Every structure is written in structure tokens, then in C-alpha cells.
Amino acid sequence: MAGKTTKKTTKKTTAATSETTTKKTTRGTSRADGQALVIVESPAKARTIARFLGPGYTVKASMGHVRDLPKSKLGVDVAQNFQPTYTVLKEKLPVVKELQESVQRARELILATDPDREGEAIAWHLIEATRAHDKPVRRIVFHEITEEAIREALAHPRGIDMRLVNAQQARRVLDRLVGYEISPLLWRKVKSGLSAGRVQSVALRLVVDREREIQAFVPQEYWTIEVDLVPTGNGAQEPVPFAAALVRVRGEKPDLPNEEAARAVARELEASQYWVVSIKERQKQRRPAPPFITSTLQQEAGRKLRFPVSLTMQLAQQLYEGVELGPEGSVGLITYMRTDSTQVAASAQQRAREVIAARWGADFLPERPPVYAKKAKGAQEAHEAIRPTDPARDPESVRPYLTPRQYQLYRLIWERFIASQMAPAIYDTVTVEIAAGPTVGADAPYLLRATGSVVRFPGFLVVYREERDEDEVDELDQRPLPPLATGEVLRLLAVRPEQHFTQPPPRYSEATLVKTLEELGIGRPSTYAPTIETLKQRRYVVVEDRKLVPTELGMLVTDLLVQHFPDVVDVGFTSRLEEELDEIAAGERDWVPVVREFYEPFHRQVEEAEQTMERVRLADQPSGEVCELCGRPMVIKESRFGRFLSCSGFPECKNKRPLLEKIGVRCPQCGEGEIVVRRSRKGRTFYGCSRYPDCDFVSWERPTGERCPQCGGVLVVSVRRGQESVRCSSCSYRPAEEKAPVEA
Helix, strand or coil: CCCCCCCCCCHHHHHHHHHHHHHHHHCCCCCCCCCEEEEECCHHHHHHHHCCCCCCEEEEECCCCCEECCCCCCCEECCCCCEECCEECHHHHHHHHHHHHHHHHCCEEEECCCCCHHHHHHHHHHHHHHCCCCCCEEECCCCCCCHHHHHHHHHCCECCCHHHHHHHHHHHHHHHHHHHHHHHHHHHHCCCCCCCCHHHHHHHHHHHHHHHHHHHCCCCEEEEEEEEEEECCCCCCCCCCEEEEEEEECCECCCCCCHHHHHHHHHHHHCCEEEEEEEEEEEEEECCCCCECHHHHHHHHHHHHCCCHHHHHHHHHHHHHCEECHHHCEECCECCCCCCCCCCCHHHHHHHHHHHHHHHCHHHCCCCCCCCCCCCCCCCCCCCCECECCCCCCHHHHHHHCCHHHHHHHHHHHHHHHHHCCCCEEEEEEEEEEEEECCCCCCCCEEEEEEEEEEEECHHHHCCCCCCCCCCCCHHHCCCCCCCCCCCEEEEEEEEEEEEECCCCCCCCHHHHHHHHHHHCCCCCCCHHHHHHHHHHCCCEEEECCEEEECHHHHHHHHHHHHHCCCCCCHHHHHHHHHHHHHHHCCCCCHHHHHHHHHHHHHHHHHHHHHHCCCCCCCCEEEEEECCCCCCEEEEEEECCEEEEEECCCCCCCCEEECCEEEEEECCCCCCCEEEEEECCCCEEEEEECCCCCCCCEECCEEEEEECCCCCCEEEEEEECCEEEEEECCCCCCHHHCCCCCCC
């Protein structure tokens, strides 16, 4: 789970981290005799919570999970009701030993792990690992790390909720069974190092199926026609031109399959008269988007900030656990970031209303605080949406204490939440239908339409506007139309035929894949980020221009899974299994029958695949280059670190070298090397010099080979919402702005 695991550390480092936490928490007391021991997952969370507790408490961090299924064997007894065998993680032995000692000295144990299934399971594992069965144990839950929330949680402790633990156990056991039975099969039949998982395999199939749709797509040519018109009835006012699109030709939708057909209609339009036949005005409201849940935060951070989902969750975890705010100490800035509920506490809504009234005035407040219906399938209403813990703590007030990326994400969360509590925007839309024909007022062969909008009251738009996916049109972006009257004759300025081709469905970005997984009910808030990271780490997909592109390996693995394990990669089957896990968490089903119903037919498929799945291998791709050692052709091979060139005479000739995908641009730093496409270990595309490590130039965006005329920086191609634009990597210069007038 994202944010639950930590990097491996040495025994000395781990112990030191835990001891530092203890000293800070007890305010100079090195022992915990007679105190209440509070255990959380991370040192940052421990520091923040320690600020709110008195000297009777010691707060320590488990550094994430302390127990799991063993790495070297299955760890699930299939014959004994799928009984799991857990072991303490090797790297956590020093931490567990220290926690055991602290538990024995403490008067009671308080488990304050995260408020979800994973956090509940960690709490249960901590009891088992620290042998705390003879101690009073309390479980407390909170969704924000503030003094008020911590005090409220301490006042209402409970026991471990085994329904949540069992739901997490069921997920873990299912994933282990799938991984341990399919992965070795792939090692034997394809290549070593591969893996398959329940959610990851379905996510990969979505990416592969989309790529195949794109490959099979045959573009169809079509044309559209717009005309530029100007009103003639404005009197002394300067006439304002506007555009209208052709929508009907002799009562039918325009059929313009080629240039010849478009030019024929264009010639008639150039000789036509134009007049207004109808004007429809309508006032509309747009409500703000609800506050973030996990999936929408990942999507919007991807659209607006270009953050991968893993980075978004990493930063959100930091903001939740606590950031040092100078004299204030460690402060949790946002509520819990793994949630599928849009519910908001009444107290937070009231604080937000106070901020809105003070900053923008009472007009920007709705009569009542808005209520957002849950959107995600199986949303847990006990959770809250992601919001700032204190709406009065605006982004600028904490900016000096945050990293640039932390600030960007906090600002996004704060603006989205504040906007969600504001009044709707009010705007007018105008739709004008225009006739075109030989004579004004007669039956016209052509009908054109012009639309425009004007914002009358911005409402929440003064704070935040939700980003749109590619190809989504927002009517708020329409320019206002000039004043027009029914029957008014218009003057033609230009007829503009334009060629188009139908487009295939777009590749998934990380954001749109998360959106699709959520809509299909695949995975849960905690699984989106690690699922996508696994696909990248296994080299099943790579990231190109912020889109997920399946590799040949990813496509091959998907084809094998579809053929031999259709249920594992079936969207509907996986979604139903997620619902059954939710039923376990709600106490409506026992986890063992759910696992058995999945495993028995699955295991039969594994046995059949052992007999029927033929050995396959990735075909080497010709590179067009020749081995400089033996003269044989060099071929392109794939490794877990990416593609490389290898001699086709292997193993007789072991020559290999990096595959340099050149873009035809000289390195702007050294001037000697060429810019080549590279990929990070996580599969993200970047650009670097071919002379690395002698030249260390790198860029996440593709250099154009030109310099900025303002500062001399490197011009790069920026891709946003599927549209490419050129900008300077060092200043705000964009070539399109070069001719714009500059105000004195």
C-alpha cells in the first residue's frame, strides 16, 4: 500500500529513528514505565501526535508493516482453510524488539494506525508481534491529526475490528495465491522476473486493449466548415466578428467526406446571404466539484500538476502525517488521503464558510452548506473527503515551510475544498441559428449555429476550476457573442473549410486509468498508486508524453493471461470480487468461503495451463545496426531496465550496448552529444545527452534544439491535454506570445 511501506534501513538507523521519537514524545523521559504507549506507522505522524499528548504518553513508530506472509514460500495453508502464516519482516526485527520492550513497560497499548483496512490490519499485527495480549489494548481512529481529533479519539476507543482485518487478510491471501501460482508459470513459459496480480493484471489488460484499439483504428477523413460573420445592426458601435459552424445542409447533417464536397459547399456559402433566424438565451448554474477523494485527487494532480499517482500519494502522506511549521511544530495539514467518501464534517464546513465570508463576502456563500452524494462504488461514509485540517490555514501562510511540490498539492487540496463550499457560478448561454441562402428570408439551404457564454456571477470560480480531460469541451470557454436580433442581416467575412480525421480513443494517462478503475469498481483507494507503479517497474508499460504505453512484454503477458486465466483478467469478475471484500469488511460474509470460491476454479486453470501453455519468447527486433565486433546484425532486446542493443550472435558474441533513440537534436549543454530518449527505472520517459556520464544534461520535456530569445534557455515541447506547445524551460517565454502587445 502506498505510504505504508518504508525503505530498508540498517539496524543502527532504524533503532536510532525509534529512540529519537521516544525522546521527543516523553519530553526528555527515556523510559516508558507506567505510561500509555501509542504506536503509529511513521516518525512524522508520531511527532505530530506527540504535540497533543501530555507526559503520560509515549509515542513510537512501527515504520509501516511489521509482519507479512513470508517471501520465500507461499505462507498460506490451502488445506487448512487458507490459514496464513505471518512472519516479522527481517528489516523490522530491531523495531519489533524495541516495541516489545516498550509494551512490557507500558501500562496500556494504544494503537493509532490509519483509519482503513490496512491500518486495522497493521494494528492487529502489532498486537501479535509485540506479544501484547496481557496488556490493556485500545484502538483509536481519527481522520485528521489535530489536537481536537486526537482528544476525541482517545475519549472513544474501541477494540480491533476483525471484520476489517479479515477483509485485508482475504485481499492479501488472494493476491498471494494469484502471484505465487501464476508468476512461476510465467517464469517458466516466458522469462524470469515476471509477475501477475489480480488488480494489476486487469489494469494492464485495459491498457493493452486500448493500445490494440488504437492500432486497429482506421482514420476516416471528414471536413467541417465555419464562417466568420459580422453584425450589421449595431449602429455606431464597432462591429464584432464571430464564428458560426455549418450544422445543416438542406435539412440534413452535413456530409463532407472529402475536399471536393467541402469546396463545393464553400463556394455556395461564399455567394450566400446570411440572416439570424432564432436566438435562445438561457441562464445556467454550475455547482462546484465535490472535495477530493483519493481517485479524484490523483486525477486532478495528474492533470493540473502533472504528478504521477505515486508522487501524489507520497506528498499527501507527508501533508497528513505532519509538517514542521516553525514555532507551531509538526502540524497535520490535511485529512486522511485514502478515502472514497465525499462527506465533510460540519465543523470543517463552518470554518470554511467563515473563511469564504471574510475573503469574498456573503454573496459567495450558499444558503446551506452543500452535501455531496457519495460517488465511488462502496464508499465508506464513516470516512471524510480529503480537505485541509484548518480551512483558515491558506496555502501562502504555510508556503515557507513546504517543499515546492508539497505547496502545489496543498494548494490544490485547499482550493478544491474551499470552492466546494462556495456558491454556484451563474452564467448566460446564447445559441444563435443563422440561415444562409441566395435570398434573405426565403427558404435557406444552409443552417449555421453560433454559441457564446458570459459569466454573470463567478461564485466558486474565483477560487478553483476543475481541469478537463482531453477533447472535453467546456461551454464556459466560449467567447461571448455580439448583440444580435432575430431577422438581422449579417455580413460574411470568410468561409473556412477545414480537414479532419477521426481519432482513435486516447491512450490512458495515469489519471484516466485511475478514473476508469474507479468507475469499473476495480481496486480501492489504497491500490491505485501501487498498481500503476508495479506495471511500470515490471516494464509492462512505459510512460511516453505522459501516456501509458504497453510494451511488447506487457502485451504478451496479457495475451497469455486472457487465454489461460480469463477470470483473473475479467473486469466484471474482478469488480464482483471487490464487492465481496467489502461485504467481508461489513461483516456480511466470512473471508474463507470467498477465498475458496475463487481459488478452486483458479487452481484448476493453473494446472491446465501447466500442460497447455507453450513456451514463448519475445521476438528480437531488428535495429538496422551492425555489431562492430563480429559484423552480425544487432537486435533490440528488452530487460527490466529497458531496451538495449545486443549482437544476434549471442552467446558466441556477447557485445551489447544501450539503445540510443535519437530525436535529431544536438545537446544544448555540451554541443557534442545528441539528445536521446531515456527511461527511468519507473518507466517514465525523459531526455538526456548521448555522452552521459561525461555530459549530465537531462530534461523531462523534449528539447527543440532552439534557444530562448529572452534568456537563452532551452526551448522544450510541453504536452498538456494532448496539445503540444513550445516553452522555455528557464523563463515564462512562449513563442506564441512573441507578437503579443506589451503594456507599458
